[in-house]
Amino acid sequence: MKTIVILATLLLPALARAETIIVEYPDHYYVESSGSPNGKAPKATESAAPAPRPTPAPFPAGSAAPERPVDAGERKQALTSELARLQREHDELATPREGDTPEQISNKQQAAYARLMKMRRITSVLQKMSDQERQ
Numbered sequence: 543m544k545t546i547v548i549l550a551t552l553l554l555p556a557l558a559r560a561e562t563i564i565v566e567y568p569d570h571y572y573v574e575s576s577g578s579p580n581g582k583a584p585k586a587t588e589s590a591a592p593a594p595r596p597t598p599a600p601f602p603a604g605s606a607a608p609e610r611p612v613d614a615g616e617r618k619q620a621l622t623s624e625l626a627r628l629q630r631e632h633d634e635l636a637t638p639r640e641g642d643t644p645e646q647i648s649n650k651q652q653a654a655y656a657r658l659m660k661m662r663r664i665t666s667v668l669q670k671m672s673d674q675e676r677q
Contacts, residue, residue, distance in 0.1 A: 618671055625664045632657040 565572040635654035638647050 614671060614675070618668065621664050621668055621671075625661055625668070628657045628661045628664070632661065 632654050635650045635657065638650070642650070
């Protein structure tokens with residue numbers, strides 16, 4: 543018992559000095575450790591936040607980016623088909639199957655949530671396009 547108490551008093555302050563900062567960007571994560579158990583702070587892998595970039599329209603699977611500009615109708619059709627594909631994937635992932643382990647169910651729920659977030663972004667883009675057409 544005394545050994546555990548001694549180890550805890552020695553290890554806890556060393557571990558308390560380490561602090562990790564995680565910043566989430568739309569296309570990547572930035573992780574910085576502001577300390578480490580040996581007292582040396584590692585260098586950050588990125589010094590400043592990246593400049594925001596415009597999000598390109600998604601293309602159907604298996605197709606490359608077109609060389610000519612895409613008109614609004616084609617883009618709307620591509621977004622609509624992408625939305626339908628994501629909806630099918632979401633429905634498939636959201637329904638638990640017989641024999642799935644709790645870890646598999648959790649992973650599927652996280653993947654379904656990711657699909658839902660993509661669907662919301664695409665719906666927002668489609669709504670903005672529709673609003674612009676009305677004006």
